[in-house]
Amino acid sequence: MPREISLSEVQSLVGQEVGLSNWITVDQTMIDAFAGATDDHQFIHVDPVRAAETPFGGTIAHGFLTLSLLSAMNYDCLPKIREQQMGINYGFEKVRFLSPVKCGKRVRGHFVLTxxxxxxxxxxxxxxxxxxxxxxxxxxxxTAIWMTIIQFDPKDRPEGV
Incomplete structure (x- = not known):
């Protein structure tokens, strides 16, 4: 996938995987920082000794921490759109947390433009x-459906659309 594309090329990519991010290590420092930012200090996330006694065998990332990593993954791998002035999160549909991310594991994002x-x-x-x-x-x-808005100057809108 090219690192940069024009607005007129975006629709031709529908149905394709347009991004595969680099790996990100989810370590205890990241988990603890997220716990502090969200005031979610549940032991399964922040207490390695107590979490070791659970079926997970140690701490796990917050589901919302994992979801929030999509922003960094997006910047890492999706092609930049030349005419884009700003990107806006519009929302998510069908967010499903299927497997816990154990502390120390690496994760990466897959993006299919639908x-x-x-x-x-x-x-x-x-x-x-x-x-x-x-x-x-x-x-x-x-897994989820992520809806975003690409904002651009109307003069850059491709003709005929």
């Missing part, structure tokens, strides 16, 4: 089927 449609003079709505793979695991950590 829809790209112009909306108004200076916006394009995009939908991605996203999944976060856990290295060495059969099931992904999560």
């Amino acid at each position: 829809e790209a449609r112009f909306r108004g003079a200076g916006m394009m709505m995009t939908n991605y089927d996203v999944s976060i793979e856990i290295e060495g695991e059969r099931k992904p950590a999560l």
Whole structure:
């Protein structure tokens, strides 16, 4: 996938995997920082001794931490759209947390563009089927449909759309 594309090329990518991110290690420092930011200090995330007694055998990442990594994964692997002025999160559908991410594991994101449609003079709505793979695991950590808006100057809108 090219590192940069034009707005007129986006719709031709529908149905394709448009990004595969680099691996990110989810360590205890990251988990603890997320716990502090969200005030979610459940022992399964922040207490390695107590978490070792659970079926997980140690701490696991918050599901919302795993979901939030999609932003970094997006910046890492999706092609930049030359005309884009700003990207906006519109939301998620069908978020499913399928497997816990154990502390120390590496994860990476897969992005399949499923829809790209112009909306108004200076916006394009995009939908991605996203999944976060856990290295060495059969099931992904999560799957979701991620909806975003690409904002651009209306003068850059391709003709005929």
